[in-house]
Amino acid sequence: MSNAFGKGHHLHLIDGSAFIFRAFHALPPLTRKSDGLPIGAVAGFSNMLWKYVQDAKGADAPTHVAVIFDHSAKTFRNDIFADYKANRPPLPEELKPQFPLTRDATRAFNIACIEIESYEADDIIATLACQAREAGGRATIISSDKDLMQLVGDGVTMLDPIKNKEIGPEEVEEKFGVGPDRVVDIQALAGDSVDNVPGAPGIGIKTAALLINEYGDLENLLANADQIKQPKRRQTLIDFADQIRVSKRLVQLDCDTPLDFSLDSLEIADPDPEALLGFLTEMEFRTLSNRVAEKFGAEAPAIPDKPAASSTDIAAGPDWPPVDTANYQTVTTEAELDTWIASIAGFGAVAIDTETTGLNEMTADLVGISLCTGAGMACYIPLAHVSGGGDLFDSGARLDGQLALDLVLAKLKPILEDTAILKVGHNIKYDWKMLARHGIRMAPIEDTMLMSYAMGSDLFSHGMDGLSERVLGHKPMPIKDLIGSGRSQITFDQVPLDKATPYAGEDAEVTWRLWQTLRPQLSPTAVTTAYETLERPMVPVLADMEMAGIKVDQEHLSRMSNVFAQRMAALEDEIHGLAGAKFNVGSPKQLGEILFDQMGLQGGKQGKTGAYSTSADVLEDLAAEGHDLPARVLDWRQISKLKSTYTDALQTHVNADSGRVHTSYAIAGAQTGRLASTEPNLQNIPIRTEEGRRIREAFIATPGHKLVSLDYSQIELRVLAHVADIPALKEAFREGIDIHAMTASQMFGVPVEGMDPMIRRQAKAINFGVIYGISGFGLSRNLRIPRAEAQAFIDTYFERFPEIRAYMDQTIANAKRDGFVRTIFGRRIPTPGINSSGPQAGGARRAAINAPIQGAAADIIRRAMIRMPDAIAGLPAKMLLQVHDELVFEVEDGATDRLIDKARTVMESAAEPAVQLSVPLVVDAGIGNSWAEAH
Structure with a gap:
């Protein structure tokens, strides 16, 4: 380390978020060959960093450097103005899993990686630039963001990395019409539609510059607004003075962002070749790896060309020491809790499990929380244990020595909501809801149950106990050993603390060990993308729906x-x-x-x-x-x-x-990705019968609201047309032709116009039956026709659409070879029994044929659901139910059309950009006071 930062030192501040978005939008999509993980933005970002490292030489080279990132969407500015940045579109799903990888890339290049909760990257940059200037050194901000131009001045310049052009005071004045010291005033008046800064209606940059140059600064302008001759401009400034002042607070960068490091810690250092090549190899960046290896005289890493071998089983994990529950800590003092919180903050990840009085997250009470940060490092925080054997008439008195629930949750909330600290759970949706009922929304999260599910293993349960025995070789303590069973069963709050701590701590530690075991296997089994884009993001979405209820x-x-x-x-x-x-x-x-x-x-x-x-x-x-x-x-x-x-x-x-x-959705309920509704099941209410429709009449909107239903039209047939590449079906869907009438016309040589409804019905039965590998016997039963006639229909169908037979044959061949099939989005679906010759062989083949179709349809609606909360965030609406291909919303009267527009756009584009379907997705919408009216 050199002397303290001061005169002669030069700090480079790289706008990391700008680098990421530039890389993402400038380059074509790129996925990692081994598992299909999107890595295009990471590749572009890494190449930009490498170029920066190579170019940062010479007399004006930096002595200190840092890459600055936005920590999260919500900052202190949202407290000033709730709708700040509310208009920004949601992040593309393919970009989300790449954000943490860009941080890894920065660290691999041995460059300081900085982000701070509640502050934007611009505020951190502002603070560091001001500190560098005050210390007598210089700062160069590597960005073209106009919001940073207010910082330009003595000792601070900007460098546009795209144009490789320096931005000084003259360039700022050319853009805004004023010097850097008045940029904030201009932005306060003109506003910013991208960040949803309101400003003064009707006043743009040029007009704002004229006014500020005439009156000197914003406050003097507002104080003398009544003297402005132009009537409309005068009235605008008078009427919107408060809004303009709020806008100034939004655009003014904070040069006093609290930092827990010094400028000295940002001193530039060469990358460690081993660490950098290790990261580049993991990302499978062959070209950049070769360049780095050549530069450092190291051996270029071997990166396989083909995807990794696949398996439906899960390999054993690290050589763990035996689980020892004797050393778990029962946290009963505030000091002990503070120690655990500090440990979690330092480590950056924690396994968490909640203990409750029941299995229903909407009615159970929170009894305690267990935490784990490593093998043998677990604790239990009791919150509501009672003395005695409480019964129906006496629940027992609260045990002494337990911390107050409100105190514990208040202390844990910053950690559990800190997006820099990973929260790991098994079936974490349960714990997420329990804590959400107390005002805590955990993020980010990992779920070991969903990791197992994504890997597609059908050899054992995804439950924690089964996984622990299979993967870790450890049999967890059965819950019935603590609470009993039958009529004598007690609730967990009645379990003595000396027994509750080992049990609860073990759950957290087993979850931790499963995470350490399963996470590294997502990539070798090529399911990282499915887990990151289809499984993990569903947890908060479904939790919110379940808590909303209908x-x-x-x-x-x-x-x-x-x-x-x-x-x-x-x-x-x-x-x-x-x-x-x-x-x-x-x-x-x-x-x-x-x-x-x-x-x-x-x-x-x-x-x-x-x-x-x-x-x-x-x-x-x-x-x-x-x-x-x-x-x-x-x-x-x-x-x-x-x-x-x-x-x-x-x-x-x-x-x-x-x-x-309040129904509950099982994310890992079906191998095809279809969600399962339980307690109660709302997905199997008959819709084609009068009685079923009458049951749906009982599901109603609250006063002043409507229920809105949006339903994919024939989505599985559309997916089939795409994956099997069937020109006739694709053309019919693109032209909006009645697909069943078209099929009947193709099969039976009859015109679509004036077609006999019975013929269309037969074609419809075949269209949907083929997806499920229907046999002649099955079709004969469905249509009530002789089996020979039904088989002739199927034979004719395959003659007219030979691509379907080719798809089926290829799918079965792949399933026999691999033991699984994949959807177009990377979901892996096991095909047990596919190589058998017994009675189950036919069913296994039919399931294999259907799985990529039904699975892709399930993936599409999942992708839509994951994007939906951001898309409708500004509307008085909630997503309540998912029923196969249908989403049900509750919307305030007057907002239904806007909801339908936004939701339909999300649903019809849900496959993109991961997959460009060759047929359009179509969504039908309905509105009503009840579910029956809406659908």
């Missing part, structure tokens, strides 16, 4: 339950009359005896127990033959299911505090 009309449900009960009773009477005897319609055994023994119907199949099968397939076949009794039983079963599953059950799911139903 309002339900309980009286409507109650009335429907009564109606269904009456209809079931009437159907039972009719069924008994047809059977000639009374029996329990809900008993498969009794029904089988009536159908096949008493009535003597054909097709009865007895299982090992001797009972006849009365499955839906069996009853549908009998009904198709003209038998009324099985048809009525099917009707009875449908009404019974609607009553028990929806009209009765939904009433029990209404939250007493919110009056709304």
Whole structure:
């Protein structure tokens, strides 16, 4: 280290965010070959840094240097003006995972990497530039950002890296019409549409310069606004004086940003070749790696040309020492908590787990929080444990020695919301919601369950206990050992602290170890992109939807339950009359005896127990033959299911505090990426029946609001047309032609005009059936036609669209070779049984054919959902539900059209820029007071 920064020293301040965006927009998309991770911006950024390092030589070379980044979107300026930067479009999904990598690149080049929470990069640059000037040295700001031009003056210049042109006082005056010392006044008047700085309406840069040059400065101008001769300009300055002053506070850079380092620490140093080449090799930047290796006389790293070998299993992790729960700390004092917080801040990551009184995040109480920062380094912070064995009438007294909930959360909130500190959880959506109910929104997050899910392993559960045993070789303590089971089960708040700490700390440590094990394997298994863009970002989006819930009309449900009960009773009477005897319609055994023994119907199949099968397939076949009794039983079963599953059950799911139903979405529920709705399941309400539509009438908007439904039209067929490259289907979708009528015309040689609806129905059944690998037998059952005729339809279909057969054959071949298939967005979907020769082989092949189609459709709506919160942030609207290809919103009256415009734009462009679909996505929209009206 040289002498303290002062005269003769030269500080370079690089605007890191400007470098990133320039690299992202200037270069074509680039992905890492091994896993498809977007790296175009990182590549451009790294090349710019390398050029900078090479060029920073000579007499005017810098002695000190730093790259400055924006920490997060929200800064102190949002406290001044809530809508500051509100108009900025959301970041492209492909850019988000590249931001942390640019920080890694900066450190790899051995350059100081700086960002500070609540302050913009411009404020940090301003503070460092002013400090350099005051110390007697010089500062050069490497950026062309006009907001930084207010800093230009004695000892501070700017360098436009694009034009390689210096920006001094003359260049600033040429741009703004005033010197650097009055740039802030100009910006306060003119405003900034990009940053949503309001300024003075109707006054631009030129007019602002005329006014400031005439009156000297902004305050003198506003003080004498009544003397301005031009009436409109005079009135604007008088009416919007306060707004102009607020605008000045927004554009004025803060030269007193709190820094925890000195200028001396920014002294320039050569990169460490090993560290730099290690980073470049990880990024697979072959050309730049060769240049760096040549420069430093090192051996160029070997970077494979082909993607890494794939596997559906997860490799074992590091050689960990055995988990030892004896040393976990029970945090009961403020000093102990402060020590843990300091440790987390220093390390930059923490595994977290919450202990609660139940599994429902909307009703459970927070009992304690466990934290882990490394092997053996875990603690438990008890918050609400009670003494005694509380029962229904006595919940017990709160144990002494526990820190107050409000105190703990207030101290943890800065750490948990600090975007520079990673929070790791297993099924972290649960913990996210528990903390969000207390005003804490954790970010950024990692989820080890979603890592396992993204890797596509179908060999074991994604649950923490199963993963721990399989991957870590450690069996965690079962929860029932602490709380028991059955009638004697207690809640976690009644568990003694000496038992709660080992259990809770172990959960946090296991999560930590899983993270350390799984994270490095995302790249070798080529699923980093899927995890970063399709899995992890879903957590806060779904959590917010689940917490919002949807309002339900309980009286409507109650009335429907009564109606269904009456209809079931009437159907039972009719069924008994047809059977000639009374029996329990809900008993498969009794029904089988009536159908096949008493009535003597054909097709009865007895299982090992001797009972006849009365499955839906069996009853549908009998009904198709003209038998009324099985048809009525099917009707009875449908009404019974609607009553028990929806009209009765939904009433029990209404939250007493919110009056709304709060479903929960399982992100890792289906290998294809489709979300699963549970507790209650709102995705399987029938939509094509009158009864199903009536159930949707019970989901209503709050007064002054409407429900809006946006639904993808035939998205899976559109994806099929793209991935199988079917010219006829693509053309039909591009031209907006009725796809089913077009298919019928292609297959049967009939004109679209005046087509028989039955022919169109047959084509529709084939279109959708083919996606699921339907057989001749399956199609014959769906259309109620002979199997030979159905098979002939399918054969004709493949003759007309040979590309589909080619797609199917290639997909099956890939699945047999790899053991999985991929969607167009990189999601890996296992295909178990694909190489078997048994009865399950056909199902495995059908699943493999469908998986890339259904999975891509699921990926598209996920991408739309992830972008949606930013897109509708300025609207009085919330996204409430996702049902397969449909999103449901609640919107204030008067804002529905704006919501539809924004949401439709997001949904119809959701595939981009990762995939340029060769067919358009189309979204249908509806508005209503209820879900039924909206859809």
